Amino acid sequence: MSIIEIENLSKSYRVYKKREGLMASVSGLFRREYREVEAVRNINLCVEEGEFVAFLGPNGAGKTTTLKLLSGVINPTSGTARVMGYTPWLRENGYRRRFALVMGQKNQLWWDLPAQESYRLHQQIYRIEQGTFERTLDELTELLDVRRLLGQPVRELSLGERMKMELIAALLHGPDVLFLDEPTIGLDVVAQHNIQQFLRQYQEQKKTTVLLTSHYMKDIVALCQRVVVIADGQIQYDGSLTGIIDAFSGSKVITLQFAEGHEPGDLAQFGEVLSINLPKAKIKIPRADVPRRLADALAAHPIEDVVVEDPPLEEAIADMFHKVRESQQTSIA
Amino acid sequence: MTNNELLADSGLPSFADRLRIWWTIVRISLEERLVYRGDFALGTLMRFLPIITQIFLWSAVFSSMARPGEQPTFGGFRFHDMVAYYLITMLARAFSSMPGLSSGIARQVRDGEIKKFLVQPIDLLGFLLLGRVAHKLAYYSVAALPFAFVFFLCRGYFADGFPPWHIFAAFVASLLMGFLIGFFMEAAIGLIGFWFLEVSSLLFIYMLFSFFLSGHMFPITLLPDWIEWIVQLLPLKYLAYFPAAVFLGKIPPDELGKELLIEFVWVLVFIVACRWMYARGVKRYSGFGG
Numbered sequence: 001m002s003i004i005e006i007e008n009l010s011k012s013y014r015v016y017k018k019r020e021g022l023m024a025s026v027s028g029l030f031r032r033e034y035r036e037v038e039a040v041r042n043i044n045l046c047v048e049e050g051e052f053v054a055f056l057g058p059n060g061a062g063k064t065t066t067l068k069l070l071s072g073v074i075n076p077t078s079g080t081a082r083v084m085g086y087t088p089w090l091r092e093n094g095y096r097r098r099f100a101l102v103m104g105q106k107n108q109l110w111w112d113l114p115a116q117e118s119y120r121l122h123q124q125i126y127r128i129e130q131g132t133f134e135r136t137l138d139e140l141t142e143l144l145d146v147r148r149l150l151g152q153p154v155r156e157l158s159l160g161e162r163m164k165m166e167l168i169a170a171l172l173h174g175p176d177v178l179f180l181d182e183p184t185i186g187l188d189v190v191a192q193h194n195i196q197q198f199l200r201q202y203q204e205q206k207k208t209t210v211l212l213t214s215h216y217m218k219d220i221v222a223l224c225q226r227v228v229v230i231a232d233g234q235i236q237y238d239g240s241l242t243g244i245i246d247a248f249s250g251s252k253v254i255t256l257q258f259a260e261g262h263e264p265g266d267l268a269q270f271g272e273v274l275s276i277n278l279p280k281a282k283i284k285i286p287r288a289d290v291p292r293r294l295a296d297a298l299a300a301h302p303i304e305d306v307v308v309e310d311p312p313l314e315e316a317i318a319d320m321f322h323k324v325r326e327s328q329q330t331s332i333a
Numbered sequence: 334m335t336n337n338e339l340l341a342d343s344g345l346p347s348f349a350d351r352l353r354i355w356w357t358i359v360r361i362s363l364e365e366r367l368v369y370r371g372d373f374a375l376g377t378l379m380r381f382l383p384i385i386t387q388i389f390l391w392s393a394v395f396s397s398m399a400r401p402g403e404q405p406t407f408g409g410f411r412f413h414d415m416v417a418y419y420l421i422t423m424l425a426r427a428f429s430s431m432p433g434l435s436s437g438i439a440r441q442v443r444d445g446e447i448k449k450f451l452v453q454p455i456d457l458l459g460f461l462l463l464g465r466v467a468h469k470l471a472y473y474s475v476a477a478l479p480f481a482f483v484f485f486l487c488r489g490y491f492a493d494g495f496p497p498w499h500i501f502a503a504f505v506a507s508l509l510m511g512f513l514i515g516f517f518m519e520a521a522i523g524l525i526g527f528w529f530l531e532v533s534s535l536l537f538i539y540m541l542f543s544f545f546l547s548g549h550m551f552p553i554t555l556l557p558d559w560i561e562w563i564v565q566l567l568p569l570k571y572l573a574y575f576p577a578a579v580f581l582g583k584i585p586p587d588e589l590g591k592e593l594l595i596e597f598v599w600v601l602v603f604i605v606a607c608r609w610m611y612a613r614g615v616k617r618y619s620g621f622g623g
Contacts, residue, residue, distance in 0.1 A: 071451075071452050072451060072452065072619075073448050073452060073619060074619045074620070075616075075619045075620050089619060091451060095452040096452065096453060096454040097454055100452075101448075101452050103448075106445065106446070106448070108449055110361065110365060112365050112368045112369075113364055113365055113368070114360065117361050117364060118359055118361075120361070121357055121358065121361055123357075124353055124354040124357040124358075125354060125453060125455045126453075127350065128453065153368075154600055191339075326554050
């Protein structure tokens with residue numbers, strides 16, 4: 001049995017449709033129009049114990065909504081989900097003691113007090129034994145290198161330090177399932193890297209099942225073997241990271257290095273010219289045409305070196321989001 | 334499996350566990366309160382200023398009513414009763430007032446901070462109640478001395494002396510229940526935030542009514558008869574008027590038990606109302622918002 005099982009899960013919101021202007025605001029007091037927004041549509045997903053899965057998608061795609069459904073903050077419109085055998089939105093204490101949710105933009109610690117006070121409270125509400133509590137706290141502060149910050153009021157910490165403290169608070173009770181909603185948002189490169197490293201080490205050690213959403217490809221490349229792409233409330237892709245390129249990017253990027261002093265003429269006949277920086281030129285070629293066009297180029301020009309690459313991941317993903325949006329628009333039309 | 338694990342698995346904490354959680358919450362809230370101790374101490378002392386204006390105001394009112402040879406009364410209160418009344422209501426309000434409770438709950442709903450209480454195995458209302466207990470304890474520890482001093486200075490106004498012990502016990506009970514009524518009434522207003530998001534105007538109306546009808550501004554016996562009759566049926570009087578009336582012996586002894594029982598029923602009504610609203614509110618929140 002999978003640790004997380006989602007079947008036909010849908011969630012739609014009713015949002016108040018407000019027209020522009022004061023008069024519209026006044027009439028809105030008496031008669032309101034609502035619009036249904038389908039944040040998540042018919043999602044099916046299974047996650048095995050110990051997997052580290054990334055949710056990827058543009059803003060408003062339904063990633064956070066899915067995490068909220070799984071952590072029981074919101075109820076679905078239809079469908080089912082089981083996490084460790086529990087239905088999240090029943091909010092049973094048995095379930096709540098076994099998972100944690102960290103939201104990069106939300107603060108759970110007591111603002112005016114040192115983090116260790118918040119941890120004491122967590123010890124009580126999650127009923128963590130004294131010995132286990134001390135050992136876990138020791139381990140985590142060691143891994144994150146924050147021992148000296150334990151006694152400092154949270155409001156005096158930097159954003160990166162605070163995020164580390166938030167992570168400790170979420171991990172003290174040793175959750176079996178961890179939901180991370182943009183844990184590195186707003187952090188600088190170094191802090192981002194630290195959090196990534198910590199998450200990787202922690203997950204390797206504890207084999208915790210982790211679901212993560214992030215906008216930073218680096219987070220995902222560093223951490224996740226499996227990527228679930230959500231766009232427009234639906235799962236568009238579920239598989240390995242490199243598979244995204246195979247599935248969605250129909251082209252390769254070829255770098256040609258010409259012989260000294262050679263002036264190539266019209267390169268556009270081979271493909272879309274990305275850049276010319278003599279003696280090098282970058283050309284994007286549809287994947288099926290690569291062998292033929294490359295042969296043509298080699299025949300027409302004195303070429304010293306050839307590199308064939310996949311386009312960058314970000315581009316492949318942007319392409320995919322674009323395609324989803326287009327197909328959406330044509331289906332509406 | 335040991336006994337302890339069994340208990341943990343059943344999801345029902347033992348009483349000792351509960352006490353430990355409660356104590357931790359109270360202790361942490363206390364520490365938080367003491368972070369801004371300067372502001373806190375000053376705020377505590379400023380609360381004593383209004384009593385001076387009250388003494389001047391009522392001494393003017395009563396001297397204008399004075400007839401030679403008789404002591405003027407106003408709504409059954411003589412001048413010194415009136416001052417004693419204000420002193421006691423000041424004490425009563427130190428139990429029943431809940432600054433920032435309603436707006437705090439509404440803000441948590443609006444900002445989504447309420448999620449914490451859905452995700453973690455902890456109850457919002459219990460948590461807030463313990464936080465308030467801590468705030469009150471911090472307040473009394475700072476205010477006890479000034480209170481004692483002011484009461485000592487004003488001891489002459491308590492013409493009938495210290496009440497008999499059973500009246501005093503009833504008075505303490507009315508203070509404690511006043512705390513609970515104040516808490517759950519304001520919590521209920523805050524919980525309306527699940528439906529309206531913003532409750533500040535609602536709170537303003539409540540404050541206004543509470544100011545005039547709880548006995549905070551003047552004893553409710555000064556109101557016209559038919560209004561007083563209605564106000565006596567409302568729970569607002571337990572915030573200020575009722576404890577003072579008990580202490581000053583304004584409640585006939587044979588009705589004291591009944592009155593306390595009615596207050597207790599009000600406490601239960603508001604606890605049930607809060608529980609119900611919270612359950613409905615969370616359902617609504619998780620259905621529409623998030």
